[in-house]
Amino acid sequence: MVAGLDPATATTAEFLGACYDAGLAWVHFPVGFGGLGLPAGLQAVADAILAAGGRPDPFLNNPIGVGMAGPTLHGHADSELRARLLRPLYTGEQMWAQLFSEPGAGSDLAGLSTRAVRDGDDWVVDGQKVWTSLAHLASWALLLARTDPDLPKHRGLTYFIVDMHAPGVEVRPLRQATGQAEFNEVYLTGVRVPDAHRLGDVGQGWNVAMTTLMNERSAIGDSALGRGSGTIADALDLWRDRPDLHSPALRLRLADLWTQAEAYRLTGERARVARTAGPPGPEASIGKLVGAELNQKIYDFCMEMLGPEGTLYDSYDDPSDSLQRRFLRARANTIEGGTSQILRNVLGERVLRLPGDVRVDTGKPWRDVPRG
Incomplete structure (x- = not known):
């Protein structure tokens, strides 16, 4: 079914639709709903094979649909809703x-x-x-x-x-x-x-x-990338292309960022293995927290390396994805999908079992709780 399609000529919807029909969208979902009823750990194997063959990335095609809505529908919707909504969600024909x-x-x-x-x-x-x-x-x-x-x-x-x-x-x-x-x-x-x-x-x-939020943080923080890829690749490319901007201090900073990116990647690999035993838990917040702050550090480094050139920003109407635009966009990383402050609370309370924050509204009816 999938083997008969050429990713170079098939539309994204056609190719992803064939993956869904073959049960390769979410292999742990039931047969007929984009899955094969297999252990969730086999998804990484299927994804690697399909990506090597040129499959478009379904998450980038419909991030909220694939990363959050799909798992939530799987866990809580009836068969009629799943049958009607999952396939066009995965193909990107219906955005979420x-x-x-x-x-x-x-x-x-x-x-x-x-x-x-x-x-x-x-x-x-x-x-x-x-x-x-x-x-x-x-x-x-x-x-x-x-x-x-x-x-x-x-x-x-x-x-x-x-x-x-x-x-x-x-x-x-x-x-x-x-x-x-x-x-x-x-x-x-x-x-x-x-x-x-x-x-x-x-x-x-x-x-x-909670199903949605745990999968959101897992999807955002997940790192299925190769060594030296992802956002750290932007810093490496800048270093390679601009030898005129090199300095010993910047070299040390780049080496430190690369080490952090590699540790983040390997931690993501371990987290994916751990998730084969069940759905994402509060530990998914680790990847999202670390990845968001690392992105900001990487683009801070790029702007420091560029120096005054870093202030040269294209027109707001220019769709090009420059380093300056990525630097600005990364400011949102520590807010979207759960702020870094909230994620630290989640990790402290649910993973490390530390005492929780004082909550003055516990047990009170919502209508009696003061709001700003």
């Missing part, structure tokens, strides 16, 4: 977004205020989301909303799938420092969501959201 963060609930996600009220076989959703990547391109979105304000904040949430083309959904772009607008505000006004698009039980949305 994630409606989680709000202006008043970023790091404190469970404090969100977007409401969903039951109305017959539908839910009516009203609220505002922010920092929603790819919302302007998305067909579907993962939504966490409050369905019972009289319960403590973690217990009054329910998880839905939203049609991004439904009446009442408004997407407004947010311009970044790079000049691009990959993030958005999303306003939901009287949006009707069928109860059939609910994932998990009413009031159990936080449990479903």
Whole structure:
């Protein structure tokens, strides 16, 4: 099935569709849903073979869909929803977004205020989301909303799938420092969501959201790259191409960054092996935390090496991906997908079992908790 397609002539959707039909999208998913019912550890083997044969990267093609929505649908959706949504998600024919963060609930996600009220076989959703990547391109979105304000904040949430083309959904772009607008505000006004698009039980949305967030951090922090590739390759290429900028101090810094990048890569390899025994846990936060901060260090080095040239930035309308643009984009790495501060709390409390932060809202109904 896949062997009969030439990646050079087949469209991305055609090639990824053949991979899905062959059960090579997520090999641990059931047969008929992009998988073969095999151990999850074999996914790395399948990916390596397909990538060597020229397969387009499904994660880069639809990052939120493949990295977050797919595993969440697998774990919590019924067969009808999975059969309808998984294949076009994997092929990239239907892009996905994630409606989680709000202006008043970023790091404190469970404090969100977007409401969903039951109305017959539908839910009516009203609220505002922010920092929603790819919302302007998305067909579907993962939504966490409050369905019972009289319960403590973690217990009054329910998880839905939203049609991004439904009446009442408004997407407004947010311009970044790079000049691009990959993030958005999303306003939901009287949006009707069928109860059939609910994932998990009413009031159990936080449990479903944990599936999404653990897979998000795993997808962002995962490092299936070869030695010397990834963001460190940008620094190595700059060093090779600009011998006029060399200095002993910069040479030492580059060697240190390369060592950190290699340690990060090998840690990612070990984490993937560990995940063959089950879904990603809080340890997935390690890769995301280290990778985000390493990216920033690498591009800081590139700008220092360039010196005054580092201030020469192309027009905001120029789509080229210069080192200067990557430097600016990397500023978001320690915010998106969980801030570095929150990830350190996750690791401290759930991995190292350190005492948690003082929480003054524990056990209180959400409506009684003061909000800014």
